[in-house]
Amino acid sequence: MKNPPIIFFAFILHLSASCAQRQVYIVYFGEHNGEKTLREIEDTHYSYLVSVKDSKEEAKASLIYSYKNIINGFSALLTPDEAAKLLEMDEVVSVFHSHPRKYSVQTTRSWDFVNLLDGIGGMNHSNQEELLIKASYGKEAIVGLLDTGIWPQSQSFSDEGMEPIPKSWKGICQHGVAFNSSHCYRKLIGARYYLKGYEAIYGPLNNLENYRSPRDKSGHGTHTASTVGGRRVANASALGGFANGTASGGAPLVRIAMYKVCWQVPGQDQGGACLDDDMLAAFDDAIADGVQVLSVSIVSFNSTPYTEDVIAIGSWHAVKRNIAVACSAGNSGPLSSTVTNVAPWIITVAASSIDRVFTSPVLLGNDMKVEGQTMPPYKLKKLNPLVYAGDAEIPGTTTNATTGRCRNGTLSSKVVEGKIVLCLRGKRNDILKGLEVRRAGGAAIIAVNPINGSGILVNTHLLPGTTIFSNDSATVLNNINNTKSPMATIIPAKTALGSKSAPFMAPFSSWGPIGIEPNILKPDISAPGLNILAAWSEASSPTSLSADHRVTKYNIVSGTSMSCPHVAAAAALLKAIHPDWSSAAIRSTKHQGLTSRIPTMLAPN
Numbered sequence: 001m002k003n004p005p006i007i008f009f010a011f012i013l014h015l016s017a018s019c020a021q022r023q024v025y026i027v028y029f030g031e032h033n034g035e036k037t038l039r040e041i042e043d044t045h046y047s048y049l050v051s052v053k054d055s056k057e058e059a060k061a062s063l064i065y066s067y068k069n070i071i072n073g074f075s076a077l078l079t080p081d082e083a084a085k086l087l088e089m090d091e092v093v094s095v096f097h098s099h100p101r102k103y104s105v106q107t108t109r110s111w112d113f114v115n116l117l118d119g120i121g122g123m124n125h126s127n128q129e130e131l132l133i134k135a136s137y138g139k140e141a142i143v144g145l146l147d148t149g150i151w152p153q154s155q156s157f158s159d160e161g162m163e164p165i166p167k168s169w170k171g172i173c174q175h176g177v178a179f180n181s182s183h184c185y186r187k188l189i190g191a192r193y194y195l196k197g198y199e200a201i202y203g204p205l206n207n208l209e210n211y212r213s214p215r216d217k218s219g220h221g222t223h224t225a226s227t228v229g230g231r232r233v234a235n236a237s238a239l240g241g242f243a244n245g246t247a248s249g250g251a252p253l254v255r256i257a258m259y260k261v262c263w264q265v266p267g268q269d270q271g272g273a274c275l276d277d278d279m280l281a282a283f284d285d286a287i288a289d290g291v292q293v294l295s296v297s298i299v300s301f302n303s304t305p306y307t308e309d310v311i312a313i314g315s316w317h318a319v320k321r322n323i324a325v326a327c328s329a330g331n332s333g334p335l336s337s338t339v340t341n342v343a344p345w346i347i348t349v350a351a352s353s354i355d356r357v358f359t360s361p362v363l364l365g366n367d368m369k370v371e372g373q374t375m376p377p378y379k380l381k382k383l384n385p386l387v388y389a390g391d392a393e394i395p396g397t398t399t400n401a402t403t404g405r406c407r408n409g410t411l412s413s414k415v416v417e418g419k420i421v422l423c424l425r426g427k428r429n430d431i432l433k434g435l436e437v438r439r440a441g442g443a444a445i446i447a448v449n450p451i452n453g454s455g456i457l458v459n460t461h462l463l464p465g466t467t468i469f470s471n472d473s474a475t476v477l478n479n480i481n482n483t484k485s486p487m488a489t490i491i492p493a494k495t496a497l498g499s500k501s502a503p504f505m506a507p508f509s510s511w512g513p514i515g516i517e518p519n520i521l522k523p524d525i526s527a528p529g530l531n532i533l534a535a536w537s538e539a540s541s542p543t544s545l546s547a548d549h550r551v552t553k554y555n556i557v558s559g560t561s562m563s564c565p566h567v568a569a570a571a572a573l574l575k576a577i578h579p580d581w582s583s584a585a586i587r588s589t590k591h592q593g594l595t596s597r598i599p600t601m602l603a604p605n
């Protein structure tokens with residue numbers, strides 16, 4: 001991440017200082033020609049290793065994955081010298097490090113807003129349901145996701161009334177901790193997990209922080225999967241009746257297959273790692289299993305050549321077999337050349353707003369109203385003393401650069417007790433700032449949106465609070481500076497639909513142009529990604545922080561991770577309507593059919 005203010009809603013990975021002599025490399029040969037048996041393929045991979053290692057035993061011990069279905073390659077522990085020797089061999093296309101990637105987080109309303117489902121609030125619904133009915137709600141289509149796993153008991157994944165699994169399906173339901181074949185049926189038709197690459201870097205999986213199975217500990221994968229294909233669930237709401245309405249995936253009858261490739265990293269709240277060699281194994285299986293669309297809400301590195309980028313490689317083999325692949329563009333906007341997953345054969349998805357806001361303005365003592373948005377519906381007194389965090393700090397706990405940011409242990413209870421506290425934006429998560437205000441006995445937090453421009457990222461604070469636009473923080477500060485005893489209240493949040501300014505690009509959504517190939521325009525398309533409601537893991541909290549013990553079946557989060565599955569669902573519906581269309585045709589449809597039918601999926605300029 002190059003942009004510190006938004007660091008906390010893209011789950012960030014801090015690389016551990018592993019880097020010993022031997023590292024995990026992927027050795028890539030291209031495609032299998034179908035002439036060898038699985039056994040022969042593994043033997044061939046093994047013989048390459050033997051040719052650079054001192055002994056057969058060492059070669060055997062260093063092999064991690066042998067990719068045998070479609071993708072030809074293997075991953076192994078190698079020294080830089082061994083990697084260099086392999087790269088010199090004729091058959092070898094590329095040899096590169098297996099890196100950990102991150103997944104990028106930072107739906108009732110979003111599908112209404114794009115006119116696929118019945119909606120309320122100001123849209124023209126003459127086309128509503130038309131696409132869905134034509135596509136039979138996607139019942140013949142199979143969408144695979146590479147993600148953090150799935151919470152199979154969510155009502156969004158109910159099998160009720162669904163027809164038998166399509167005959168073409170070859171996938172499996174891999175059993176593991178708290179997950180067995182009874183968790184797959186006609187909605188979730190396949191589930192697998194991959195962690196050999198993870199364990200080669202991070203050591204044995206910590207079972208307290210993860211399920212060694214396709215079950216989701218994070219919430220991210222459950223959210224993306226239910227955005228693609230969740231059933232219609234009435235009265236789905238996150239935390240206290242917010243965003244209530246019928247939750248539904250874009251293709252409510254589509255079949256879902258989860259390939260769990262991302263794992264929590266011990267000691268890291270909101271963190272996770274998806275290893276390249278685990279992902280390549282998942283692509284290889286998903287293609288062989290028979291998915292028709294792949295949704296990958298995982299961020300790449302933005303200047304990696306395609307032959308060293310597993311998402312580019314995996315999706316190349318997928319698209320060659322007519323599988324459409326949607327990937328998130330990344331959450332590093334609004335800065336130029338931050339877009340990732342830029343291979344021309346990928347549908348690269350940016351994020352934009354929907355017309356739902358959670359208004360919760362700040363009312364200052366002089367009756368001035370400052371726009372704000374928040375999630376939980378807390379009530380505050382009519383007038384509360386208001387203080388700027390920078391005026392309430394324990395001396396010596398902050399520097400000029402950290403003052404006013406509500407860092408841990410900085411606020412003085414004597415000053416803050418019972419007051420609303422204005423915390424300036426800083427690198428840390430606003431939820432943690434709220435926890436500091438709560439620790440010091442404050443009544444509420446006013447947080448400042450971490451990004452400039454339109455679009456507030458709502459927070460599920462653990463105390464009363466709201467988030468104001470970044471340009472409005474000076475207004476509140478001025479009021480505090482110029483008033484003898486400043487007072488304020490936060491008006492309890494209301495869900496408001498039909499916001500006139502929607503859709504606009506979410507300010508965090510990554511921008512083109514592409515560093516490595518300026519002639520290709522990316523992202524390709526934009527879809528809802530700001531404050532999106534969808535199903536969540538009950539083993540996680542709404543904020544994914546260990547300090548948060550709340551449990552929710554539905555949650556609101558933001559990111560291009562959330563917009564990507566919207567496009568995957570649309571692609572699945574198009575596949576259902578036009579089984580003869582190639583993935584390239586579906587990718588280019590954004591310029592005609594998709595944009596006219598789904599008005600908010602705008603191609604960004």
Ligand SMILES: *[C@@H]1O[C@H](CO)[C@@H](O)[C@H](O)[C@H]1NC(C)=O
Nearest residue numbers: 122123124125126127128596
């Ligand atoms: C709604 O859309 C239909 C067809 O797309 C169009 O004929 C009609 O004029 C639109 N109505 C409004 C109020 O925009």
Ligand SMILES: *[C@@H]1O[C@H](CO)[C@@H](O)[C@H](O)[C@H]1NC(C)=O
Nearest residue numbers: 175177178179180181182183
């Ligand atoms: C699968 O797990 C459930 C509990 O989650 C259990 O009731 C069931 O017996 C298990 N089924 C098999 C086949 O192991």
Ligand SMILES: *[C@@H]1O[C@H](CO)[C@@H](O)[C@H](O)[C@H]1NC(C)=O
Nearest residue numbers: 233234235236241244245246
């Ligand atoms: C949804 O909630 C409303 C109000 O609480 C209730 O009247 C309605 O019956 C509920 N609908 C369903 C399908 O549960």
Ligand SMILES: *[C@@H]1O[C@H](CO)[C@@H](O)[C@H](O)[C@H]1NC(C)=O
Nearest residue numbers: 120240241242243244245495
């Ligand atoms: C649900 O949303 C509707 C508007 O769509 C609102 O009128 C109603 O009060 C909400 N219900 C709850 C329980 O928040």
Ligand SMILES: *[C@@H]1O[C@H](CO)[C@@H](O)[C@H](O)[C@H]1NC(C)=O
Nearest residue numbers: 390396398399400401402403
């Ligand atoms: C902090 O800011 C004050 C006034 O704005 C200034 O006098 C002081 O030199 C600054 N301290 C540092 C360490 O920059």
Ligand SMILES: *[C@@H]1O[C@H](CO)[C@@H](O)[C@H](O)[C@H]1NC(C)=O
Nearest residue numbers: 408432435436439545546547
């Ligand atoms: C700050 O406090 C929160 C809980 O209040 C805790 O989860 C977090 O780890 C603390 N951070 C640091 C850097 O101490």
Ligand SMILES: *[C@@H]1O[C@H](CO)[C@@H](O)[C@H](O)[C@H]1NC(C)=O
Nearest residue numbers: 003005334451452453470471
């Ligand atoms: C946001 O706006 C402020 C004030 O206009 C400016 O100082 C800051 O550099 C901007 N930040 C970003 C990331 O654009």
Ligand SMILES: *[C@@H]1O[C@H](CO)[C@@H](O)[C@H](O)[C@H]1NC(C)=O
Nearest residue numbers: 371453454455469471472475
């Ligand atoms: C700050 O930005 C918001 C949204 O862009 C706007 O509604 C508001 O009027 C702005 N405030 C000021 C003080 O310019």
Ligand SMILES: *[C@@H]1O[C@H](CO)[C@@H](O)[C@H](O)[C@H]1NC(C)=O
Nearest residue numbers: 388390391474475477478481
């Ligand atoms: C308000 O006062 C603080 C110091 O307490 C100062 O840093 C800030 O610039 C002032 N803000 C405005 C808008 O005057």
